[in-house]
Amino acid sequence: MNKSDVKIVVIIILLAGFSYIIFNLVKENGNTAFVYYEDKIILTIDLNINKEYVVQGLLGDVVIEVKDKNIRVKEESSPKHLCSLQGYTDSSSKPIICLPNKIVIKVGGGDDIDGVVY
Amino acid sequence: MKTKRITTISMLTAISVVIAIIESYFTFLNGIVPGLKLGLANIIIVFALYNYDFKTSLLISVMRVIIVSLVRTGFGLNFFFSLGGAIFSIVAMSLVKKTKLSIVGVSVVGSVFHGIGQVLVGSIILNNHYVIYYLPYLLLLSIPTGVLIGIIAKRILSYDILKLMNNEKK
Amino acid sequence: MKKKVYIIVLSIILICLILLFVDKNTYKEYSKDFYYMDTYINVKLNSIKNKSEVDAIFEDIDYLYSSYHKLTDRYTSYDGIINVYYLNEVLPDGQEVIIDERLADIISLGIEYYNKTDGLFNIAAGNLIEVWKEFIDECNFLPDDSDLNVNIDINDIILEKDTYVKNNNIKLDLGAVAKGYVTELVGNYLEDSGIYSYVINAGGNVKVGKAYDKESFVIGITDPSNPSTIFTKVNVNNKSVVTSGNYQRYCVLDNINYNHIINPKTRYPVSDKMAVTVVGNSSTISDIYSTYLYILPVEDGLELVNSNPDIEAIWYIDEKTIVRSDNFNYE
Structure with a gap:
């Protein structure tokens, strides 16, 4: 490992740090989750309510669970169950991506709403 | 000469396929980034890049992705994901190989572009740019894996396998 | 030499990782969920x-929340607690009992608003609500007039200080006030503890303090025609927003929507509108008014709200007709 190696490692760390900070500046810690199929929003979820939802993915049903303001994929039909392994998320900088099912779950405030009355 | 080339390529491809398949059983990184792999099969690619040329290593890399998909993951979205990562990483490595970077540095660059390639392909396939939020994690993680791969590849290169093979023949 | 470089690189990585996860914000957001009522x-x-x-x-x-939940629960008894269940189901007619002053407070508030609302807000309608609740759950046989002819006369409840007496098997139902009442207490408690920026969402009964990093809190109002979306928003500080609607608990029989809010005068569910949302200073008042305005005809409600500067309201009558009070100006 020589000097230029160290340089490139430092550059990468800086890049990672910068992109992390930028993503965090724009991130929304909302209480709404948006479920996308490809680029279309198919479901909007209020994270204040602990509940389970089922959406249709490319390969079959995707079971989404909301618990204590966090959201995760509980069950899915896909070969490796990668997105249920991913666990819970609560911020837009950590979306849940289910590639085989083409489902993306992203947390956000949408219009930055603090609560919903119903 | 030709036969030897074919044999070597198949041997290296076989090794990288085995590494990739073994690796696919380790899913502990999925908690950080879904579908993330250490990319240890890149050891063989780095080795091939230094011992042979760009074309050979590209061939091994693409064959590896196809075979692994064939026997394990199938030709779903994961296939394009891996292919994107593999091609990006190998092109990037061959470009920086000529600079002052040592084999470790080259391998780090390869790892970084392996991640970038996956994110890009993911964004295109899902038609959804949120995948890009994984970039910082991918960048950071590619440093240890890149360094690890680089060091292992360097070790292997220092044995001068070709010489060993020739000696055996005699 | 080589080793040194590795150590340097590794420590840089470590420092970066630590920096990434250290929280620099002193003002922190906390959130907790409860399940009561x-x-x-x-x-x-x-x-x-x-x-x-x-x-x-x-x-x-x-x-x-848990103690008020127990006190106002009309379906469960709790050891050593005289709650609404006890008053309704255990206490014999005409017998005096000393009740918890917190419960007495809610009951006397209910009686006060019975008089203020000309009997439309009636906490003594437990018997009637029971009949309709059973119908909504089963959703097959519409109750007839004899089923509905149950005692809901609030004068059969006599409360003097903490002494409670009931007559003619009258039954309390505090469902239209309890949530708002406790939420108001919780909001006041937070302010007493020095926390002014808060959002309490008790099942759609929202009370907010003062937003600290922006102009105001934004509260969405659910679209009754499409309850997974909102049809409007309000920007508020130090307010309570409460909705009463027909899309939460209801049953549709022969194309008629029967919901859980019953007009004690007609003894039938209210059907002329889909929802009313009230914005007010107190969660208790907003909760009571959302039920009251839901029962009241829209024109009367509008007149009432327009003459009361402390309350704003929006009526969602149907998809095409939305009525706002004069001071309901958002967007």
Whole structure:
């Protein structure tokens, strides 16, 4: 490992740090989750309510669970169950991506709403 | 000469396929980034890049992705994901190989572009740019894996396998 | 030499990782969920207090909700607690009992608003609500007039200080006031503890403090025609927003929507509108008014709200007709 190696490692760390900070500046810690199929929003979820939802993915049903303001994929039909392994998320900088099912779950405030009355 | 080339390529491809398949059983990184792999099969690619040329290593890399998909993951979205990562990483490595970077540095660059390639392909396939939020994690993680791969590849290169093979023949 | 470089690189990585996860914000957001009164309650607050201090506050809030939940529960009895269940089902007619002053307070508030609302807001309608609840759950045989001819006369409840007496098997139902009442207490408790920026969402019964990092809190109002979306928003500080609607608990029989809000005068569910949302200063008042305005015809309600500067309201009559009070100006 020589000097230029160290340089490139430092550059990468800086890049990672910068992109992390930028993503965090724009991130929304909302209480709404948006479920996308490809680029279309198919479901909007209020994270204040602990509940389970089922959406249709490319390969079959995707079971989404909301618990204590966090959201995760509980069950899915896909070969490796990668997105249920991913666990819970609560911020837009950590979306849940289910590639085989083409489902993306992203947390956000949408219009930055603090609560919903119903 | 030709036969030897074919044999070597198949041997290296076989090794990288085995590494990739073994690796696919380790899913502990999925908690950080879904579908993330250490990319240890890149050891063989780095080795091939230094011992042979760009074309050979590209061939091994693409064959590896196809075979692994064939026997394990199938030709779903994961296939394009891996292919994107593999091609990006190998092109990037061959470009920086000529600079002052040592084999470790080259391998780090390869790892970084392996991640970038996956994110890009993911964004295109899902038609959804949120995948890009994984970039910082991918960048950071590619440093240890890149360094690890680089060091292992360097070790292997220092044995001068070709010489060993020739000696055996005699 | 080589080793040194590795150590340097590794320590840089380590430092970067630590920096990434260190939280620099002193004003932190805390959130906790509770489940009482048949609903999820979420309390979210911004405070410079540390986690253990806030946890102690959350524990007190939990206690507030749980004790009022027990006191106002009309379906379950709890050891050693004289609650609504006891008053309705166990206490014989004409027998005096000393009740918890917190419960007495809610009951006397209910009686006060019975008089203020000309009997439309009636906490003594337990018998009638029971009949309709059973129908909504089963949703097959519409109750007839004899089923509905149950006692809901609030004068059969006599409360003098903490002494409660009932007659003619009258039954209390505090469902239209309890949630709002406790939520108001919780909001006041937070302010007494020095927390002014908070959002309490008790199953759609929302009370907010003062937003700290922006102009105001934004509260969405659910679209009754499409309850997974909102049809409008309000920007508020130090307000309570409460909706009464026909899309939460209801049953549709022969194309008629029967919902859980019953007009004690007609003894039938209200059907001329889909929802009313009230914005007011107190969660108790907003909760009571959302039920009251839901029962009241729209024109009368509009007149009432327009003459009361403390209350704003929006009526969602149907998809095409939305009525706002004069001071309901958002967007």
